[in-house]
Amino acid sequence: MHNVIDPSLMPSIQFQMICAVRLLVACICGALIGFERYKSRKEAGLRTHIIVALGSCLATVVSKYGFFDVVINESMQVDVSRIASNLLPSIAFLGAGMIFTRNNTIKGLTTAAGIWATAAVGIGIGSGLYLVGIIATILVVIIHVVFARFYDSGSVVTIRMRYPKEEVVPEDLRDYIEKRFMCNVQAIDAKRTDSGSIHISIEVHTKGKRGFDNLSLALLKDPHFRGIDM
Numbered sequence: 001m002h003n004v005i006d007p008s009l010m011p012s013i014q015f016q017m018i019c020a021v022r023l024l025v026a027c028i029c030g031a032l033i034g035f036e037r038y039k040s041r042k043e044a045g046l047r048t049h050i051i052v053a054l055g056s057c058l059a060t061v062v063s064k065y066g067f068f069d070v071v072i073n074e075s076m077q078v079d080v081s082r083i084a085s086n087l088l089p090s091i092a093f094l095g096a097g098m099i100f101t102r103n104n105t106i107k108g109l110t111t112a113a114g115i116w117a118t119a120a121v122g123i124g125i126g127s128g129l130y131l132v133g134i135i136a137t138i139l140v141v142i143i144h145v146v147f148a149r150f151y152d153s154g155s156v157v158t159i160r161m162r163y164p165k166e167e168v169v170p171e172d173l174r175d176y177i178e179k180r181f182m183c184n185v186q187a188i189d190a191k192r193t194d195s196g197s198i199h200i201s202i203e204v205h206t207k208g209k210r211g212f213d214n215l216s217l218a219l220l221k222d223p224h225f226r227g228i229d230m
Helices: 013-039 046-065 082-090 092-098 109-126 130-150 173-181 208-220
Strands: 100-102 105-107 155-163 184-192 198-206 225-229
Touching (some): 013 130, 082 092, 082 109, 109 130, 173 208
Antiparallel strands (some): 155 198
């Protein structure tokens, strides 16, 4: 037998407007976190963080207030936090897509953690804890900015260079690269083509975002530079 829905028990338009404000605040908080990630050229940027915050907020609101016709039935026991409690584990599939390993270096862990934290912010705001959600947003942004500036482990990139057959490759190429571009060379692979030119792939470690930017600027001035792989 189906439950008879009493229209008077349905959430009012005024209350639904309050829920809509929660969605808007969640979008703003997600945008703040996503904008910092976008400026840092990370995999998950503005749109991803906004959608994660919005979706988690909406799911929390629905979990708390969307089942009014079931909750009022005294013969049934409903855990209104069930949807919200499953959001954080289910968001892991997004985080897993951000993490990858290249050149013995793990990338994307911080971005994945930021996605997870953004979902938690959406849950907090969706449950009505505006101040907690906003403060959490500010803390996540501060952690991203401060640690990126003072505690950046750097990145490993591969520089591709080409020396024509009439030019001589520096005798100690490792020292030459490290001193000229201020980076740490981890591996060098050189191949001579049929035309006689030498193609060189150099795997280097840069110290932080500033180190990578300085390396990029210096490489642009080198006539042998052909490309860089992240």
